[in-house]
Amino acid sequence: MMSEAESHPLAKYLRKGAQPHTHCSGCGNGIVAQSFLRAVDQVGIPMKGVVCVAGIGCSGWIPSPFFDVDTLHVTHGRPIAFATGVKLANPELEVVVFTGDGDCSAIGGNHLIHAARRNIGVKVICVNNMIYGMTGGEVAPTTPRGIKTTTTPFGNLERPFDLSKLVVAAGGTYVARWTTYHVARLVATMKKVLTRRGFSFLEVISQCPVHYGRRIGITDPVEMIRWFQKQSVTIEKAREMSEQELSGKFVIGEFVDIEVPELTQLYAEQFEAASRESN
Ligand SMILES: Cc1ncc(C[n+]2csc(CCOP(=O)(O)OP(=O)(O)O)c2C)c(N)n1
Ligand code: SF4
Ligand SMILES: [Mg+2]
Numbered sequence: 001m002m003s004e005a006e007s008h009p010l011a012k013y014l015r016k017g018a019q020p021h022t023h024c025s026g027c028g029n030g031i032v033a034q035s036f037l038r039a040v041d042q043v044g045i046p047m048k049g050v051v052c053v054a055g056i057g058c059s060g061w062i063p064s065p066f067f068d069v070d071t072l073h074v075t076h077g078r079p080i081a082f083a084t085g086v087k088l089a090n091p092e093l094e095v096v097v098f099t100g101d102g103d104c105s106a107i108g109g110n111h112l113i114h115a116a117r118r119n120i121g122v123k124v125i126c127v128n129n130m131i132y133g134m135t136g137g138e139v140a141p142t143t144p145r146g147i148k149t150t151t152t153p154f155g156n157l158e159r160p161f162d163l164s165k166l167v168v169a170a171g172g173t174y175v176a177r178w179t180t181y182h183v184a185r186l187v188a189t190m191k192k193v194l195t196r197r198g199f200s201f202l203e204v205i206s207q208c209p210v211h212y213g214r215r216i217g218i219t220d221p222v223e224m225i226r227w228f229q230k231q232s233v234t235i236e237k238a239r240e241m242s243e244q245e246l247s248g249k250f251v252i253g254e255f256v257d258i259e260v261p262e263l264t265q266l267y268a269e270q271f272e273a274a275s276r277e278s279n
Contacts, residue, residue, distance in 0.1 A: 010037040013047060015068040022061045026221025028180040028206030032127055033062045035183055036096075039190035050094045051086050055079040055108065057100035058134045058208070059127035077107030080115045083122045091264035094123070094194060101128040101142040105161050109141070113170035116199055120263040123193045123200045128163055129208035137211030144248070148215055163203050168255050173198040175255040179205040179228035182252065189254075197262045205250050 005011060005019075023029045040047065052063035056076035064073040074082045079097045087095045097104075104112045104126050115122055131149060132138040138151040142163060146155045164177045174196060178185045186204060193200040207213060207224035218224050228250060235253035238246060 010034065010041060013037045013040060013068055014066055018065045021066060023058060024208075024210045026207065026209050026224075027058065027133075028129065028204070028208070028221075028225075029059055029062050029127060031180040031183060032059075032098075032125065032186070032204055032206060033066070035186040036062070036125065036190055037067070038187045039194060042187070043191050043194050045094060045194055049092070050096060051083075051090075053079040053083040053086065053095065053097045055097070055099045055103035056134070057103045057132070058129075059098055059100040060103070060134075062098045062127070063096075077103055078111065080104065080108060080111035080122065080124065083124075084111075084115060084118075084120055087120055087122050087264055088267070091121070091268065095121070096194075097122060097124045099124060099126050100133070101126060101130065101163065102132045102140045105141045105163055105166070112167065112201075116167050116170035116172040116201065118263045119171070119173050119198045119260050121197050121199065121265075124202070125190070125193075126163060126201065126203050127206045128203050129206045129212055130160075131208055131212040131215075133208040133211050137215065147212075149211075164201070164251075164255050167201045172201050172256060173258050173260045174200040175203075176201075176257075177203040177205065177250070177252050177255070179225075179232055179250055179252065180207060181225045181229040181232070185252075197265070198260055199262075205252075 047069045050069050052069055052071040054060035054064045054073045064071045072082050079099050083095045083097045128142055130142045131140050137149055139149040139156050141161045143156050144160055148155050164175050167175045176189050189202055207221050209219055209221045209224055213219050213224050232250045232252045238251045
């Protein structure tokens, strides 16, 4: 007889025998993982045509080794660089990066902005838990001011990055932000991201109850998700709010969604034109 786990409708996407996983109970990474597999299932995209690229950090363990799909689990900060190589070599593959806020905006910040600028058809799912989770709760470029972390015991003095705004400014052609409360939106956005051509950036505000939650006094993951719900404001509503009113809020929605020629497509066209000229 099949176990409850084996008979789960998404179990077919998981590698057999790759459990147990490494995430703490209540971590938002589970919500991101399930949302992604639901999106894959609903789009009906064959896993053979998908390559996942994971950075180093708790979020890197979302696809690796659990998804039954070709996966590169690469060095810290470099998943977008590896994904760029995979996409250039095999433009027909759907290349999906799972990265953390530290992975893609501290050590990997340059790869993020240049991939956005180039509009290479790589899909980036960034789990923003506002901290370095895996290494013990150090300050990240996304940690709000005043928060006490392992490396800012008296409170963070630095201004945080707004990741979605950063990618918009770098030329991103699709940028959206939701939280782990907005599961239906996450699935819908992942479906969209899986079927569009250009560079896509989905920021997921997610709970790390162990390191971030503990430091803001919310250790219960459900309470953290309710806090995301309470603190979220749509882009439309945010337009009417002052900077002061927006302090501590999560602005959610689609920031940009435009079609611009994708880089590997441009390369193919250039190659064809150059081949014609030389013949
Ligand atoms: C070159 C290099 N520098 C630093 C580290 C240590 N390190 C591993 S994961 C990490 C940060 C993880 O934070 P984030 O990317 O936000 O992922 P999370 O664990 O929060 O999901 C750091 C600094 C490393 N593995 N390699
Ligand atoms: S340390 Fe935080 S981010 Fe990492 S698995 Fe645990 S709850 Fe999740
Ligand atoms: Mg993090």
